[in-house]
Amino acid sequence: MVIAVIGQGSIGRRHVGNLQDLGADVEGIAWRDFDRGSFETRSDIKGIVIATATEVRLELVRMAAGMAVPVYIEKPLHWTRAGVADIYDTLGDLAQRSMLGFMARYHPVVQALAAQDLSDVYGFTFEIGHDVRQWRQDWSFPKSYAARAEGGGVLLDLCHEVDMAKALFPDLTVDHVTSVGHADFVGVDFASRIALSGGRVAGTVAMDYLSPVSLRRAEVNGTRAARSLDLLAATLTVDSGTAETTPYPYDRNDMFRAITRDWLALIEDAEAPLQPLAPRLSDMRASSDLIAEAWGKRQFAGTAQMSF
Incomplete structure (x- = not known):
């Protein structure tokens, strides 16, 4: 029996290699x-x-549902809540054996934070940024999916942090979204800042295609401790009067393999034990709706000065 990987860009090729390494x-x-x-x-x-x-x-989800075959869908699920609903309605019970590609949930720093008691938290900031022109060798933003008004843009492309916030604080809803566009790509956000609140917690998620240096960090503040995350350096600092920094050595591909391993287990058994925070598709409706809601609430306030 075969696992088919449809799409052979950089992510698709990574999936092929990881599945082969896992014996599929x-x-x-x-x-x-x-x-x-x-x-x-x-x-x-x-x-x-x-x-x-x-x-x-x-289109591919509908095909898979007709074949009664579980799916692994790269993030985001869809950019509108109607599209999200359509996918869930189409898959039905197959969602229990399917996965949504939020592999950042397997980052050891994220898992270490999630294992803590966060009931004291009242505020947070998540931030991710990188110059989109430097992403990969031979990468061309104007020719990519990311440059399309529907389904593209930084909010959808770098939405892992939105999903992380929702996983840690399930009551969050979108207050407002401020975005920076580009004169050559109408309707595409190059930077977005999302204000979220709910359950006595308020915070922001910021992402951009503009930062000259790659960054991925977070601050999670509570009455008992201030917590600082650096996902690139893979460190978590907890300061409750005395700061303690814990490193979590990892390889980025470890996250891809971990989520793939969990999905292969789900294919065989919908009740298979999974790692904490595993993004089983049947559990990801609220996160997918939140991302789609944020995309729909973007308000553009200026344009980026970036040439291609």
Whole structure:
């Protein structure tokens, strides 16, 4: 039985390699070569990784549902709440054996923070930024999915931190979103700051395509302790009068392998034990709705000065 990976960009190729390393029989299929008519008649497919651009995923979800095959869907699920609802309605019970690609939930610093008692927390900030022109060798933003008004932009592209905030503080809702656009890419946000609140907690999530240095950090403040996270350095500092910094050595690909391992277990058994915070699709509706709501509430306030 085969795991099919549809979409052979950098993420799709990473999935193929990790699945092979985990012992799965894998077939990578480029979206431009995909033939739905012949694929959906196959009886040897046990799971489908959907690693395509966001706007074509619903079509593949419908196909997978018709085949009764679990899916691993790259994040975000959809950029509108109607699209999110459509995907959940389409998959039905298959969502219990499917996964949404929020692999940052497996970051050891995030898991260490989530294991703490956070009942004292009243405020937080999450921030992620990187110059989009420096992402990968041979990367071209203007030619990518990220440059599209629907399904693109930084809020959707770097939405891991929105999901982290929702996982840690489930009562959060969107207050408002302020975004910076670009004159050459109408409707695409290059920087967004999301104000969130709920359950006696308030905070912000900021993301951008503009920072000249890569950064990924957070502050989580409570009455008992101030907690500082650096996800690139993989450290967690807890200061309750005396600051203690704990390093969590890791390799970025460890997160991909961990989420893939959990998904392979779910394919076989919907009741399989998973790691803490595992983004089983059936548990991810609230997070997906929050991201879609934030995308819909963007208010543009200026344009980025960045040339391509």
